Amino acid sequence: MTRKFDGNRLLVATHNKGKLEEVAHLLKPFGVSVVGAGEMNLPEPAETEDTFVGNARIKAHAAAKATGLPALSDDSGLTIDGLDGAPGVYTADWAETGNGRDFAMAMTRAHDELVACGAAKPWTAQFRCTLVLAWPDGHDEVFEGVVPGAITWPMRGKDGFGYDPIFVPEGHDVTFAEMDRWEKNKMSHRGDAVAKFVAGCFG
Numbered sequence: 001m002t003r004k005f006d007g008n009r010l011l012v013a014t015h016n017k018g019k020l021e022e023v024a025h026l027l028k029p030f031g032v033s034v035v036g037a038g039e040m041n042l043p044e045p046a047e048t049e050d051t052f053v054g055n056a057r058i059k060a061h062a063a064a065k066a067t068g069l070p071a072l073s074d075d076s077g078l079t080i081d082g083l084d085g086a087p088g089v090y091t092a093d094w095a096e097t098g099n100g101r102d103f104a105m106a107m108t109r110a111h112d113e114l115v116a117c118g119a120a121k122p123w124t125a126q127f128r129c130t131l132v133l134a135w136p137d138g139h140d141e142v143f144e145g146v147v148p149g150a151i152t153w154p155m156r157g158k159d160g161f162g163y164d165p166i167f168v169p170e171g172h173d174v175t176f177a178e179m180d181r182w183e184k185n186k187m188s189h190r191g192d193a194v195a196k197f198v199a200g201c202f203g
């Protein structure tokens with residue numbers, strides 16, 4: 001059985017402002033406010049695993065151990081079928097310039113690789129999100145969310161973050177970056193994972 005989270009303030013082990021705002025918005029109706037790893041001055045641990053759950057566990061357990069509080073982490077990314085699931089756990093790495101992150105560069109790489117390998121359209125893809133809630137005693141719970149869709153080109157829209165401008169969720173014709181951000185939340189991989197977290201912990 002899922003161990004319940006019974007507090008009203010949750011440490012979210014992320015330094016990503018976009019993720020933190022989305023999780024905060026999703027948990028607000030349950031009376032839970034969030035505090036980010038940045039506000040707590042927690043270091044960002046190296047993500048050395050080759051699975052979403054492995055990296056989410058690293059982040060959640062590091063934060064729980066450092067603070068003595070239950071901590072929720074998010075490891076997420078984009079899997080593109082025509083690229084055999086890439087960039088996957090390397091989604092953020094594709095944006096690394098050595099001097100910060102450039103997501104236009106990362107999205108251009110995804111597009112160029114799809115063209116180079118002659119992938120048939122539609123370029124189906126999924127955003128995936130794994131949430132891990134870890135306690136200081138080492139226990140954890142895992143919640144996984146996914147949203148299917150397709151890669152579009154060129155980039156469209158100004159909202160959201162990361163790869164949102166090239167991802168069109170299934171059943172829609174606008175990208176995540178063209179949607180109202182809270183509309184995105186209702187159908188996103190993160191929304192799906194948070195719904196499972198809420199059902200497990202508050203249900």
Ligand code: IMP
Nearest residue numbers: 074075076077078091092161162163164
């Ligand atoms: P990590 O989970 O911090 O390793 O990084 C995941 C990366 O996936 C982020 O840096 C974003 O580029 C991308 N990503 C995750 N969720 C989303 C999303 O909702 N929209 C766009 N990009 C996302």
